[in-house]
Amino acid sequence: MSDAALTPTAPTRIASWVVICFLLLPLLVIVPISLTDQDYLSMPVDGISLRHYANLFTSREWLWSFTQSLIIASISTLLAVSLGTLCAIGCWRLGNRISEAVRLLMLLPMIVPTIVYVLGFYRLLVDLKLLGTYLGVIISHVVTGIPYVVVIVSTALASFDLRYDQAARSLGATMSQSIRLVLLPNIKAAVASSAIFAFIHSWDELLIVLFIAGRSIFTLPRRIWDGINDKLDPTMAAVATMLLLISAALLFLDLALRKRES
Amino acid sequence: MNFTHAVRDVFDRPVRRLASAGQPALAGAISVENLTKTYGNAVAIRDVSLAIGSGQFVTLLGPSGSGKTTVLMSIAGFVSPTAGEIRLNGEPINHLPPDRREFGMVFQGYALFPHLTVAQNVAFPLRVRHRPRTEIEDSVRRALEMVQLERFADRLPRQLSGGQQQRAALARALVFEPSVVLLDEPLSALDKNLRHDLQAELKDLHSRVGLTFIYVTHDQQEALAMSDEIAILSEGRLVQMGTPETLYERPATRFVAGFLGQSNFISGTVEQARRDAFAYRAGATLLSQSGGPQQRDGDSVTVTIRPEKIRILTEAETADNRLESRIASFSYHGGHYHLQVDVEHVGRIVLDAPTWRREAPSIGQSITIGWDEDASVVVAS
Known part of the structure; x- marks a missing residue:
């Protein structure tokens, strides 16, 4: 095949750029809005200003939401990664039809519409008296975060x-020694990658929190949501920009990890 | 090569220790009793029984799907038998997980841990047993010397050649002084010349360390060259077990004769059965065969004969069975010619004839072939 055949034609190239802009512009538009000098959501009029960022970093409410989100996402990630990785390892070792079914079951939170899932969580947490508690939110985020872990770790194990594993066992390693000393070191990049996805999942999750968080828990996405309903404060654009940067940073980290592995 | 020397240095100590414990004759004896493994409706092995003596080199030989690997994996503890018992020195071990059986194992493809160096791989069995660090370093160094990999201690497995990986896997399987070593086609990934060298090394190592080796292969030559005993499996059953000589010279069944080297098969009807010999008729040809008090006139019989035991006869030479034949094809193999000849009533016969002092054969040439009545064997068909 010649190089010419690989070079896209002009219409293809234009179409590609249109798609890219379509995907990225709505995201990027919040950046200038966050720099507005006005008191409501708008493009900068007389010049750019950083006062909404200043407001964000001095507001107790926003900082508290940031902390809450960080705590919930960190604990959820830790639990989802531990449970999901063990599940993936178990399925990989069994390698039979039951393990296929378990893996499919683990993907359910990804397949079932979130709103349906949330209604289930609501009922369950009412009965468990966990509505409006950190534990309730963390449990929900763990359950919905596990699919990412199972998929990514299973792919690496495949x-x-x-x-x-058999070699380790025949050489005298117990099951847990084999997992610790042989399995995990060889799939650590995938585990790290799955942690990043589980973290992002919890970090920007809104729907579950809206239903079950009660009055005390205001994660960042929930505070943005409330802010949009109450008043059109440009601080939200500043928060959104920060969220965007953090998510992008995590994704680049993931990319770097994968690159190093291969 | 000071391979032998290094091995003696390393293994003098443990071997002597076993001997002083007063039961060297028992250590490492494996018996497999009526082992059966089914997966749903599929039978992997059926009623396999083997007795493997301490210090023996026993090969499980069979085509793929014969169940040889299933037997090995059952001994290792990775396959739980549907029925039957596996014993080590008389003690049942079915209930023990693989890590409690203390068998060294070399896997097909070696399964060296890719994230650990050669030295760390060899140290692994000692590390999981929480041995003191100085003892680990000492044992690893001696094990690497034994397989001549001292210089490669800090390399990763992927930086080694196939032969070196095989040696590293062997060092890892021996470093914790197991009484039994299981080897699953350890040479199958190597090229032919290297294979040959490593066969000799492995055999040498076995006689030095005095451990029980259970070896799985589908390579007949490898099995013949290395084993004290060979167990031949086919379709999940043990067909015959014995020394290489017994299996080659006295195959019990048509399968064994055909699988272990090349064979001709001649079917006929028994006539003139006597106490120690009989004649059998294939078409109009009457052939004689020694051994066979169990044969009666009128029985149908299958006789097998190896290609190298058939001679090309001159006018003056005699043989118990003398047949006229015509050369259908031949090939030259350096040391011998391999001929395919057609014999009336008997059919196609293959034979190997030494090349020394012999004219080259030609296709269509008529030759007289023959063999003595004790050169061929009766087999169950």
Whole structure:
């Protein structure tokens, strides 16, 4: 095949750029809005200003939401990664039809519409008296975060020879020694990658929190949501920009991890 | 090569220790009793029984799907048998997980841990046993010396050649002084010349360390060259077990004769059955065969004969069975010619004839072939 055949034609190139802009512009438009000198959501009029960022970093409410989100996302990530990784390892080792079914079951939170899931969570947490508690939110985020972990770790394990585990066991390693000393070191990049996705999932999750968080828990997405309903404060654009930057940073980190692994 | 020397240095100590414990004859004896494994309706192995003596080199040989790997994996503890018992020195071990069986194992493809160096790989069995650090370093160094990999201690497995990986896997399987070593086609990934060298090394190592080796392969030559005993499996059953010589010279069944080297098969009807010999008729040809008090006139019988045991006869030479034949094709193999000849009533016969002092054969040439009545064997068909 010649190089010419690989070079896209002009219409293809234009179409590609249109798609890219379509995807990115709505995201990027919040950046100038966050720099507005006005008191409501708008483009800058007389010049740019950083006062909404100043407001964000001095407002107790926003900082408290930031902290809450960080705590919830961190604990959820830790739990989702531990449980999801163990589930993926178990399914990989069994390698039979039951394990296929379990893996499919684990994907349900991804497949079932979130709103349907949230109604279920609501009922369950009412009965468990966990409505409006950190624990309730964390449980929900763990359950909905596990699919990311199971999918990513299972993919890594699929190319990992079962014989390494057998070799470890035949050489005297217990099951937990084999997991700790052989399995995990070889899939650590995938585990880290799954942690990033589980973290982002909890970090920008709104729907579940709206239903079950009660009065005390205001994660960042929820405070933005409330802010949009109450008043059109440009601080929200500043928050959104920060969220965007953090998510982008995490994704680039993931990319770097994968690159180093290969 | 000071391989032998290094091995003696390393293994003198543990071997002597076993001997002083007063039961060297028992250590490492494996018996497999009526082992059966089914997966749903599929039978992987059916009623396999084997007795493997301490210090023996026993090969499980069979085509793929014969169940040889299932037997090995059952001994290792990775396959739980549907029925039957596995014993180590008389004690049942079915209930023990693989890590409690203390068998060294070399896997097909070696399964060296890719994230650990050669030295760390070899140290692994000692590390999981929480041995003191100085003892680990000492044992690893000696194990690497034994397989001549001292210089490669800090390399990763992927930086080693196939032969070096095989040696590293062997060092890892031996470093914790197991009484039994299980090897699953350890040479199958190597090219032919290297394979040959490593066969000799492995055999040498076995006789030095005096451990029980259970070896799985589908390579007949490898099995013949290395084993004290060979167990031949086919379709999940043990067909015959014995020394390489017994299996080759006295195959019990048509399968064994055909699988272990090349064989001709001649079917006929028994006539003139006597106490120690009989004659059998294939078409109009009457052939004689020694051994066979169990044969009666009128029985149908299958006789097998190896290609190298058939001679090309001159006018003056005699043989118990003398047949006229015509050369259908031949090939030259350096040391011998491999000929395919057609014999009336008997059919196609293959034979190997030494090349030394012999004219080159030609297609269509008539030759007289023959063999003595004790060169061929009766097999169950």
